[in-house]
Amino acid sequence: MKAGILGSTGYTGAELVRILIQHPEVELAFVDSRSYEHQPFEAVYSNLKGQAEMTAVSVDPENLPEKVDIVFCALPHRISQHKVILLQRQGIRVVDLSADFRLDQQSVYEQWYNTPHEAPELLEKAVYGLPEWYAEELKETRLAANPGCFPTSILLPLLPLLKENLVTGEHLVIDSKTGVSGAGRGPSAVNVFSQVNENVRAYGIGTHRHTPEIEQELSKAAGKSVTLQFTPHLVPMDRGILSTIVMPLPEGLTERKLQDCYQAYYDHKPFIRLLGTDTLPETKAVRGSNFCDIAWKADRRSGNLILVSVIDNLIKGSSGEAVQNMNLMLGLPEEMGLHHLPIWP
Amino acid sequence: MKAGILGSTGYTGAELVRILIQHPEVELAFVDSRSYEHQPFEAVYSNLKGQAEMTAVSVDPENLPEKVDIVFCALPHRISQHKVILLQRQGIRVVDLSADFRLDQQSVYEQWYNTPHEAPELLEKAVYGLPEWYAEELKETRLAANPGCFPTSILLPLLPLLKENLVTGEHLVIDSKTGVSGAGRGPSAVNVFSQVNENVRAYGIGTHRHTPEIEQELSKAAGKSVTLQFTPHLVPMDRGILSTIVMPLPEGLTERKLQDCYQAYYDHKPFIRLLGTDTLPETKAVRGSNFCDIAWKADRRSGNLILVSVIDNLIKGSSGEAVQNMNLMLGLPEEMGLHHLPIWP
Amino acid sequence: MKAGILGSTGYTGAELVRILIQHPEVELAFVDSRSYEHQPFEAVYSNLKGQAEMTAVSVDPENLPEKVDIVFCALPHRISQHKVILLQRQGIRVVDLSADFRLDQQSVYEQWYNTPHEAPELLEKAVYGLPEWYAEELKETRLAANPGCFPTSILLPLLPLLKENLVTGEHLVIDSKTGVSGAGRGPSAVNVFSQVNENVRAYGIGTHRHTPEIEQELSKAAGKSVTLQFTPHLVPMDRGILSTIVMPLPEGLTERKLQDCYQAYYDHKPFIRLLGTDTLPETKAVRGSNFCDIAWKADRRSGNLILVSVIDNLIKGSSGEAVQNMNLMLGLPEEMGLHHLPIWP
Amino acid sequence: MKAGILGSTGYTGAELVRILIQHPEVELAFVDSRSYEHQPFEAVYSNLKGQAEMTAVSVDPENLPEKVDIVFCALPHRISQHKVILLQRQGIRVVDLSADFRLDQQSVYEQWYNTPHEAPELLEKAVYGLPEWYAEELKETRLAANPGCFPTSILLPLLPLLKENLVTGEHLVIDSKTGVSGAGRGPSAVNVFSQVNENVRAYGIGTHRHTPEIEQELSKAAGKSVTLQFTPHLVPMDRGILSTIVMPLPEGLTERKLQDCYQAYYDHKPFIRLLGTDTLPETKAVRGSNFCDIAWKADRRSGNLILVSVIDNLIKGSSGEAVQNMNLMLGLPEEMGLHHLPIWP
Structure with a gap:
């Protein structure tokens, strides 16, 4: 082909x-x-x-x-x-x-x-090209709309919880950190080395264009309108997105129930790695690969649930995901040609 | 002396x-x-x-x-x-x-x-050594307890709003990003170059030891018990803390009212720089100095208020603040010996 | 196997x-x-x-x-x-x-x-495990001594020129720059982030232990004793070695002759990429791969020949080269399992 | 004034x-x-x-x-x-x-x-504005030509040795490493973060425009024409230049004699710090300051002398030096307003 x-x-x-x-x-x-x-x-x-x-x-x-x-x-x-x-x-x-x-x-x-x-x-x-959620639709479509990098990192940990009504979708606060390659290859005041190096900053607070596609997909899963606060940050590295997602922890929602939910949705998915509650994700562990690592923490003291996910913004957040979509559209095994392992360090 | x-x-x-x-x-x-x-x-x-x-x-x-x-x-x-x-x-x-x-x-x-x-x-x-808030007490005390680095970056933007009851202190979500020097000078698995470089990770979710001192000071200002979600992150740089603070935006709280409040508290303070709503802080702009830069954003669409602050964790978040405390305790001008300007880049 | x-x-x-x-x-x-x-x-x-x-x-x-x-x-x-x-x-x-x-x-x-x-x-x-030079011996041996990372980056560009007597081996000055992973994984004062970041330094001037193996192999190729000045430097990155090699340019040695020599030795070698005189190597272009990129420049004005080479110190400078040696020792195709391409950025 | x-x-x-x-x-x-x-x-x-x-x-x-x-x-x-x-x-x-x-x-x-x-x-x-060498001329002139950043880092360690005829000026090989700020503030393909980060490369081999001013000043000091090989390299950091200078070690030139020579020229100079033979310079130790740190090593085994120097390219390599020149031209103390100390880390 x-x-x-x-x-x-x-x-x-x-x-x-x-x-x-x-x-x-x-x-x-x-x-x-x-x-x-x-x-x-x-x-x-x-x-x-x-x-x-x-x-x-x-x-x-x-x-x-x-x-x-x-x-x-x-x-x-x-x-x-x-x-x-x-x-x-x-x-x-x-x-x-x-x-x-x-x-x-x-x-x-x-x-x-x-x-x-x-x-x-x-x-x-067009089918929204998040292969873990729309595999069947992607096999039939001739037009896949590949998700944004932030949305991929945010939807993968959140969708199962909203779909199963484990959380309400209210008071959703999302703080993402991205490497600089997300800003593209063209030189600009934003991506010059001496601007980025030894520096962290927030940008596009409340106005980032990835917001509506995240809300659209969360709302569909929740069966009601979901609004969220999304704040992206630029950190001095080439690649990687880490998203920290905080929301109120519903009564009775235990870390065990979260684990069961995630396993039901993702255990058989080739590129989702569930880290659970003991290990926290780090962007370097997925760099150069199509993996998304997910962890969760129920903080009873403060009454919040915290999710953390990481992806390589240019692979699972973009071109790797696109090839995964292509595989589905062409009837090939979903993971074909995407087995590159992250190097360390 | x-x-x-x-x-x-x-x-x-x-x-x-x-x-x-x-x-x-x-x-x-x-x-x-x-x-x-x-x-x-x-x-x-x-x-x-x-x-x-x-x-x-x-x-x-x-x-x-x-x-x-x-x-x-x-x-x-x-x-x-x-x-x-x-x-x-x-x-x-x-x-x-x-x-x-x-x-x-x-x-x-x-x-x-x-x-x-x-x-x-x-x-x-002991007096909690946040000089912008306890200057009078510090002039009298013989023991100043210098705040933690994260608390300094979080309390300075939050205290005026709680003190003036502009916000309730509920659903407070704080996401901080710190450079590596906060982990100290001793070599460890955590601060080795190849672990930190090209990497971002969260740590100590819900358990970081700076949490109680932040909650203590916020509760005092609010006149009631405040609980918060605090998630620190390690980013690949030497110095700097950026804190992103999100909470529900009360009806009728405008960016103008926020500005008035901040100016009343901080306009005469030598090391607080109010950026307002148009410029977003970046850690590099305070590196090597005792400044704390603060910005705010009222996001009507999502119904949240977002504050962003930056400090140099080793100066305003530690040794600079300590010298500022010393100046007050010894009856010297608060800013004496602390006029170092950040270099750029 | x-x-x-x-x-x-x-x-x-x-x-x-x-x-x-x-x-x-x-x-x-x-x-x-x-x-x-x-x-x-x-x-x-x-x-x-x-x-x-x-x-x-x-x-x-x-x-x-x-x-x-x-x-x-x-x-x-x-x-x-x-x-x-x-x-x-x-x-x-x-x-x-x-x-x-x-x-x-x-x-x-x-x-x-x-x-x-x-x-x-x-x-x-033991056979010195530089596969581009000892492939036949490696096929027969039961003990391959994998070269050091610096020696690999220095020998590959220099050996053809000495073997063919195009240069004398006198006044050989080598300046190498390495990422931090070469110092190993164990935390130490040398590889802590805040020591390495925003810093460059030389080390082990005239005493680095890779010196004798470089001189040994150069001397064998030249048919006479070669002594060199080798200065390694630590730069703030995870991976990569760039070696800059300067020596007097003999009368009549043109860039064209250099090209012919390199092509004769390396055109059929799967991991050597000859950049010639127009493109200069950069470590990022080989990171994560088993490639060695080589460029050369005849500076008539100053009367010197300059060679520049880059490798990934952990792959072509270590583990990739080791697998390449294994392939030869086991009778497998030399490049088997080593086709990983560098990501950019 | x-x-x-x-x-x-x-x-x-x-x-x-x-x-x-x-x-x-x-x-x-x-x-x-x-x-x-x-x-x-x-x-x-x-x-x-x-x-x-x-x-x-x-x-x-x-x-x-x-x-x-x-x-x-x-x-x-x-x-x-x-x-x-x-x-x-x-x-x-x-x-x-x-x-x-x-x-x-x-x-x-x-x-x-x-x-x-x-x-x-x-x-x-015009007077060449290297204040350690032309202080008297600078006091009289109305036009100071501020040196380039690389020349400053190279001339300060070399000039005393050539002036005193301790070395011949032949076979001079200079390898410099610079941070990215030297390329200026304007965005370009050369200084974009993802091009520079995790990367080292050489550039302008044999053609860098700082070459003639280095050779001019060395020739004046030596009393004869000096030609050199100068290779600049870009390393992933904001600031700093480290120059590694190699030349044949004349018979009888000991590290002690080098020390005496350097002390005679530089002991009373406010911004030169002589590290001697035991400590090697690092760019971070001068960042943000007007210092130039110099070390030397006589390698008897290989018969070479190695000098290493570091400066902050934007201060001692540019604006700090310019203010030092201004002080001399205006009859002010040479070091006035230039006492900024490097921060660490």
Whole structure:
């Protein structure tokens, strides 16, 4: 089978390249890039020297250079829409890594992203690409909307508890910490070394665009509207997201019941690792892999439940998850080509 | 005037040395260290080469090598108690940087620190050394209990709001991020470079020993018992604490009212910098200084109030605050010798 | 085929575990550790949670828990000798990652390592495990002495030039920069985060123990005694070595001739990537992989030749190279199980 | 006395601001910036919030907003020339931090900087602003050309040895490692966090523009032409330069003789700290200060002499040195306003 990548030279595009050139069943048909057209891919990503002997091409979605089974769109939101529309018209499967097809409601998209949506009819067809929750739907769809990195780290620990009504979804406070690669590859005042190094800061308090997709998925699981406080922070490291999630601990909810709930949902899932109550997650333990590690703590003294999760933002939070979605869409084993283990240190 | 330091070769001790050798009115009389006895101080701290030409001595508190006006105890908790008792018997002023005299109630100390308190009678005399709140008491006392680093970063933004009953103190969720120097200078599995670098993790969820002193001071300000959820995180940097504090936003509490409240309490305080609602604090902007930067955000959508504060954990969170306490205790201007500006980057 | 590891919980031991559990032809029979005996391996290395379901055992080399085809010794020098002797007596193949069998001459070992050698007769049998240079000998030997990390990064660029007499070996100045993992996993004053972070320093000037093995191999290639100046530096990162090698540029030696020489030796080698004169190596481009990237520059103005090389010190500089040696010793394809690609960033 | 700064919002400009607002004798008259005109300085540099209550202005050098005793030019080379010419015509003292007036010969400047020099007549008048070597000349001049950061770190350890003919100046190999702030504040592919973090690389081999000024000053001291090999490296830290300098060790040159030489030149110099042969410099020990730490090692085995020096590239390598020059030019004590001590960690 064959796959193509639109927008291959950003960080998520390059991770797709790295993962796919090692995938046993899917071959990489083309790597698109406007900025690096005609350049060998390895001239842009020296880590892949000698391993990704392809030349970047500028691809017209209506006239793909090669017949492919699936296309990954690793483009900015708004730009992605137009490409996806053209690909869908040809019946080509798409995993879209932008935010353009994650929200069910056009109005919510337009409000948070401050831009019109050009293909509202596709919003219905798109499946939210969280493979642990929508595997069956993903096997049938031709359009997967890959979740945001923060949402992945937040939804995986929270969804089972809301689905089972173990918690109410009220007073939900989420504090996430991310490495800098989430801000993308382009140089800016935000990601310059001397700005980030030896520094921690919060940003986008109450306004981060990942908020509505988290609330949408939590609300669906809870069967009622869920609102949350989400505060992202930038920490001086390349990769990784750690999310700390606090909410009131309902009477009678024990750590044992939490464990049972998590095991029922995740014991057979290849990329979820349940750490329980004794070990706390750390981002380094998942770096370079598709794992999500989850821990929980019932603090009787304060009457709160605390969940902690970690992922690699560029893999489980983006390109790894996208390949996991592709596997499901193409009828391949979910975990195929995603067995990379984290290195330590 | 003259000061001595017990435990001068840990990070907080060395910061005391650095600050005091530049202090215009106070002379450093002795630097105590058991581990480095007879060694020149600059052999331990090469940054001070040629600037701190003192030799570390092992000091008997009952027989100080020189008459001093004040002694700093920069020793671990439990060990500190014994020295402080002996110094207080001689009527010598003490700023204690350990946790031994921060808690009003012996039982709370013994429960959280799991060790008996040997001088409960001193708990009453000790003043909690948060200079922005206890300046008058500090001018009169002979024993200042220097706050913990996290508590300093959390109390400064929260106290005015509770004191003025602008918020209730319920559903208080605090998420702090600290640099590694807070774990001390001694090598351990926790502070080895390759464990910390490219890594973020939570620790001590619901059990961190700074919790009771935060709750004690908040409860005093609120006039009722306040319980909170405190989750500290370790991030890969040397210095700095950023605390993110979330609570329900009461009806009618506007950002303007918050500003008025903060200005009333802090406008004349030399080390508090109010950033308001437009700028978010970052730890690098206070590194190496005694500043605490505070920002706030009323999020009407979610119905929460979010406060963010930053300090340098070794200065405003420890040794700088200790010198500020000393200044008050000795009748000197509060800010004397503490004018170091942060470098950037 | 089966392999065992003595000393599996140091960084190099754990890298062997990570590589071998993914190796298609070699199964891991036991992981030895005295400090972590009876503990699940994943309790020590959380990155491998769910992936390395083995329990650490304390192994007696005279009574291995299972019949194996090869044993890796990832133990400190001097301790390693004794184990290797016992294993060799049983005819078991060994890749020794310590320095104990790298030097041909007992006296040189004893002088630089300041300890007696207990098995001088094995020095003759041992093959220096630089697979690009001793592939044929490695296929025949039962004892491979895995090179040091610095020597690997220095010998690979230098050996072809000395072997072909393109340079004289005189006035050889080598300046290496290493990440902290090279100092091992045990906490010490040297590898504590706050010592290493935001810091660069030189160490062991003129006395580093990797010096004699570099000189030994260069001298063999040159057919005469080569002496060099080697200065290692510690930089704030986990992994990676960059070596900068400067020597006088002989008359008539062009960059083209250098390219021809390197291609003749390395074009068919799976882990050497020749960057030539236009691209300069960076450690991040090889992190997590078994690659060695090499560049060269003929500076006519100053009359010097400059070589630059990078490796991942724990992989090509240690455990990856050890598996490469194992592959050769067991008759497997040299690159088997070593195809991990570096992630970026 | 009063000083102005042209180009105040780059890193070196901002360091000048920070140092000068604390200077006891010199007042800051204006801070010029084209990009940030009309903005409060503290809006650009949040570390100085509340401390630098000035507004950036766009200054016409022919019509300064206030009468000043001295102007610092912290502008890029080529742009600086024009401003300096206009200021010099008015007889105003200038410390120029660019490269425009460092080289004695116009042709050398034009060759290395690939741009014409507009004021060759000023090259003669300009004094190379290395205060430890040109204090007398600096007291008389109206134009100081502040040295580059690498040159400062290299000249201070080398000059005494060449001046005293202790070494020949042949086979001089210099390997420098710098933090990222040396690349300036503007975002670029070179200084983005994820490019620099966990990475080391060499750059500009044989072509770095600091080469000619190093060779010029060494040649003057040696009384003959000196050529060297200079290789700069970028390491993942904000600040600091460490230079490792290797050359053949002449017969009979002992570490004791080196010590005598260094003491004769530097014992009375306030910012040079001689570490001798037992302690090796580290960049962290000088960060935030105007110190230069120097060590040396005579390696009899290999027949080489190794010097190691460290500075803070933005202070002793730039703005601190510039203020030291200003002090000399204004008849103030050389060290005035430069007593900031490095913090640790």
